[in-house]
Amino acid sequence: METEGSSFETSEVLATFLASTPLVCESWRLCNLANTTPNPGFVTEQIGSIGYVGFSNMEISEPDVCYGNMVALDNQLFSPLHRQINEGEEPILVHGGFLHLFFSIYGCPYFQTQMEELVKNSKSIVITGHSIRGTTASLSTLWLLSYLQFISSPSSVLCITFGSPLLGNESLSRAILRERWDGNFCHVVAKYDIMPRLFFTPISQLSPQLPFLLKYWHLSLTSPEYRNLALQLHDDTKAEVYRSVLTYLEVLLQGDEATATSSLFWPFGSYFFCSEEGAICMDNASSVIKMMYLMLTMGSPSCSVEDHLRYGDYAGRVSFQFLNRRNFMPGDLPESCYEAGIALALQSSGIASQEPISKQAKDCLKMARRMGRTSNLNLANLAIKLSKINPYRAEIEWYKACCDESDDQMGYYDSFKLRGTSKRDSKVNMNRIKLGGFWDNVIKMLENNHLPHDFHRRAKWVNASQFYKLLVEPLDIADYYHNGMHRSRGHYMQHGRERRYKIFDRWWKERRVTEEENHNRRKLASLTQDSCFWARVEEAKECLDKVRRESDRGMLDLLWKNIDEFERYATELVERKQVSIDVLAKNSSYVMWVEELKELRSQLMQFSVQFPGIVDAEVVP
Numbered sequence: 001m002e003t004e005g006s007s008f009e010t011s012e013v014l015a016t017f018l019a020s021t022p023l024v025c026e027s028w029r030l031c032n033l034a035n036t037t038p039n040p041g042f043v044t045e046q047i048g049s050i051g052y053v054g055f056s057n058m059e060i061s062e063p064d065v066c067y068g069n070m071v072a073l074d075n076q077l078f079s080p081l082h083r084q085i086n087e088g089e090e091p092i093l094v095h096g097g098f099l100h101l102f103f104s105i106y107g108c109p110y111f112q113t114q115m116e117e118l119v120k121n122s123k124s125i126v127i128t129g130h131s132i133r134g135t136t137a138s139l140s141t142l143w144l145l146s147y148l149q150f151i152s153s154p155s156s157v158l159c160i161t162f163g164s165p166l167l168g169n170e171s172l173s174r175a176i177l178r179e180r181w182d183g184n185f186c187h188v189v190a191k192y193d194i195m196p197r198l199f200f201t202p203i204s205q206l207s208p209q210l211p212f213l214l215k216y217w218h219l220s221l222t223s224p225e226y227r228n229l230a231l232q233l234h235d236d237t238k239a240e241v242y243r244s245v246l247t248y249l250e251v252l253l254q255g256d257e258a259t260a261t262s263s264l265f266w267p268f269g270s271y272f273f274c275s276e277e278g279a280i281c282m283d284n285a286s287s288v289i290k291m292m293y294l295m296l297t298m299g300s301p302s303c304s305v306e307d308h309l310r311y312g313d314y315a316g317r318v319s320f321q322f323l324n325r326r327n328f329m330p331g332d333l334p335e336s337c338y339e340a341g342i343a344l345a346l347q348s349s350g351i352a353s354q355e356p357i358s359k360q361a362k363d364c365l366k367m368a369r370r371m372g373r374t375s376n377l378n379l380a381n382l383a384i385k386l387s388k389i390n391p392y393r394a395e396i397e398w399y400k401a402c403c404d405e406s407d408d409q410m411g412y413y414d415s416f417k418l419r420g421t422s423k424r425d426s427k428v429n430m431n432r433i434k435l436g437g438f439w440d441n442v443i444k445m446l447e448n449n450h451l452p453h454d455f456h457r458r459a460k461w462v463n464a465s466q467f468y469k470l471l472v473e474p475l476d477i478a479d480y481y482h483n484g485m486h487r488s489r490g491h492y493m494q495h496g497r498e499r500r501y502k503i504f505d506r507w508w509k510e511r512r513v514t515e516e517e518n519h520n521r522r523k524l525a526s527l528t529q530d531s532c533f534w535a536r537v538e539e540a541k542e543c544l545d546k547v548r549r550e551s552d553r554g555m556l557d558l559l560w561k562n563i564d565e566f567e568r569y570a571t572e573l574v575e576r577k578q579v580s581i582d583v584l585a586k587n588s589s590y591v592m593w594v595e596e597l598k599e600l601r602s603q604l605m606q607f608s609v610q611f612p613g614i615v616d617a618e619v620v621p
Contacts, residue, residue: 014186014270015281018160019318024188027128027160028315030054034133035221041105044114051122053115055105055129055136057221069203070169070264071096077106080146081175083510089447092175093264094168095199098135105136106143115144124156130311131195131217134164138185145181159185159269162311166199166265173268173285177453182283185269189292190314191276192299192307194245197292199265201248209241213305220309238301245304249293274314275351290364294357375452378445386464389438392431396471399428404582411582413534414589417478432475439468439500456507465504473501473531481538491542492535501531521577529578533570537590540566544596563597 018024026047034043034056045052070093075082081092105111118125125144129137141159148155164187176182189196195217198206270283273291282288296304351361403415410418419425442461445451455461480486480496489495530536543559543566550556570590573579583590 014183014283015272015279018186018272018281019279023126023158024160024315024318026052027054027126028130028162028312030128031057031130031133031162032312040108040110042111044118046118046121049123051118051125053118053125053127053137053140055133055140057130057133057218069096070094071099073099073168073172077143078146080149080179081142081172083506089174090169090171092168092172094139094172095135095165095265098132098165098167099139101132102136102139102143106140119144119148119153119155122155124158126158126160128160128162129164130162130221131308132165132214134161134187135167137161138164138167141184142176142181145179145184157184160188161186162188162315163190163193163195163308165195166267168266168268169264170266170285173266174449176268177449178456180454182269182453186272186281187267187269188272188274188311188314190274190307190310191295192303194241194296194304195308197245197249197296198241200252200289200292201244205244205248206241209237212237213241216305217308235301238305242296242299242301242304246293246296249289249296253290253293274311274318276317279314279318287364291361294351294361294364297357298351375450378450379452379455382442382445382451385438389435392434393468393471395431396428396435396475399424400471400582404580404585409586409588411585411588412580413474413478413582414585414587416475417482417589419482428475429479432472432479435468435472436476436498436500439465439504443500443503457510459511462507462511466508467527469501469504469508469531470527470529474528474534477532477534477538480535486538491539493532493539497532497535524577524581524584525579528573528580528583530573533573533579533583534589536566536569537593541589541593544593544600547600567594567597 030043030045030052031054034041034054037043037056042053042055044054073081073092073094078092127137127141127144129135137159138161141157144157148157176185187196194213198210267285267288270281271288271291272279272281273295275295280291282291299307351358399416400412403410403412406415408415416425416428419429442451442465446455452458476498477492477496480492485496486492540563543562547556547559547563550559574584582588585591
């Protein structure tokens with residue numbers, strides 16, 4: 001199917017915004033100002049309604065910063081990101097040394113005070129950093145976004161880094177995408193700069209060279225007179241780093257799984273690639289990696305090191321080049337607007353005339369545009385599919401209504417659990433399976449980034465998934481116990497519940513609660529609001545059966561505790577009218593369980609009266 005035709009993309013809008021405003025120049029100025037400021041290693045400024053935070057590129061000597069292992073991102077400070085991690089997905093990992101640097105500043109009371117002042121006085125906050133301190137800027141932005149979400153503040157945040165190394169793994173990138181924070185990050189990358197590409201190479205491969213690189217860059221920025229002294233890097237060192245990074249990038253692009261695994265780092269946010277001819281912006285991670293490789297192949301070992309020091313030049317050129325536009329003659333532009341946009345972007349990258357690299361770069365730009373636009377098209381197609389499966393849902397609703405009105409008074413759940421081989425029961429079972437397949441595919445598309453990253457927060461889909469869960473999960477529970485799977489695998493809640501239902505629980509919990517939902521119900525719900533209610537009933541039934549046979553005092557106490565907890569829970573649901581009519585059907589499993597519990601308690605009480613002291617009062621609830 002043809003991809004969506006719109007040429008408007010987040011990356012293009014961001015590029016135009018940065019080029020037409022002084023943000024890049026102001027951010028770089030603040031980085032330089034931070035470098036000349038003594039401790040605590042950062043500066044803040046208030047310019048109108050915009051607050052700026054810049055981190056100094058002070059000398060980094062701790063070994064862990066150079067060779068730090070990947071560590072888990074703090075769960076408390078960055079809780080929204082962890083909320084987006086799916087079951088079975090790799091945890092969020094970041095470079096341990098970079099995280100240590102962030103905490104060294106975050107733990108400073110002065111930093112906390114300054115950030116609180118900026119949040120209070122600013123409509124927008126720009127956080128910036130150069131080189132390794134770009135990772136401090138990124139982590140500070142992630143922390144601030146988490147904090148603003150917690151206090152429900154409307155302030156907007158933009159992080160602009162210059163030549164920042166990669167920070168974390170692909171799980172971090174995915175979590176940022178799902179939280180819709182990718183648009184808050186713009187990483188400015190010079191055409192040949194080795195630093196943003198450095199950690200595609202395993203850290204162990206960089207051990208001998210990295211300290212010399214960091215020392216050289218630091219002294220070159222803070223003490224230019226040192227550049228001509230013996231601390232300059234040898235050509236052999238530059239060449240070794242250059243070849244290593246280029247080799248690993250190439251193998252990574254070829255899809256070698258072993259190499260991809262050894263390189264745990266992955267880009268996130270938008271990347272603003274600068275050259276002498278202009279700049280291009282892209283936000284697709286795969287395209288970013290390919291463009292990093294193609295640009296680096298055009299350079300040299302010396303360029304790859306020196307370009308890390310030229311961000312002041314690039315920052316000053318961006319706005320000037322935007323005002324002067326491009327030097328294409330009208331006849332040079334392709335007739336297609338799409339192809340014209342690609343041609344202009346290719347020229348801005350500085351590799352338009354470099355064959356065969358220019359052809360690969362053109363394909364990379366097309367891939368970035370195409371991949372950036374398919375999510376909305378996929379969503380539209382998914383909405384059509386949802387409408388096509390509605391008849392399956394409607395048939396199950398009709399089945400429920402028939403069961404609820406049936407003369408046997410068993411209700412929806414028990415009727416399906418005790419079903420026979422009738423055509424009606426078979427069709428309902430088939431509809432249940434088809435609906436499960438649809439929603440499993442939805443989750444797969446979302447996790448593969450084929451849907452908008454805020455999909456799980458859109459009311460239409462959250463409500464649709466919740467209705468599906470409340471309607472169909474009782475059938476899944478009934479099928480589980482109908483087939484005796486609890487005897488071989490264990491009870492449904494712990495061993496049989498499908499992953500999709502756990503995901504839908506999280507979506508529903510994170511939704512924005514309306515005022516209407518807080519009102520008390522005046523009549524029974526159309527669907528029981530706890531989709532696992534019947535699984536809890538099945539566990540309570542087993543507890544009741546075990547009480548009749550159990551003689552161990554400790555086990556009896558535990559069984560009665562579980563029974564009492566479920567009884568209180570179920571009674572509260574009924575009183576709040578959060579159950580459907582089938583729960584209270586005369587011959588439903590729940591009503592039968594309540595009657596059996598009353599009868600057992602009555603028998604125990606009579607027994608205790610006839611034989612005082614034999615039945616301990618603690619055993620009889």
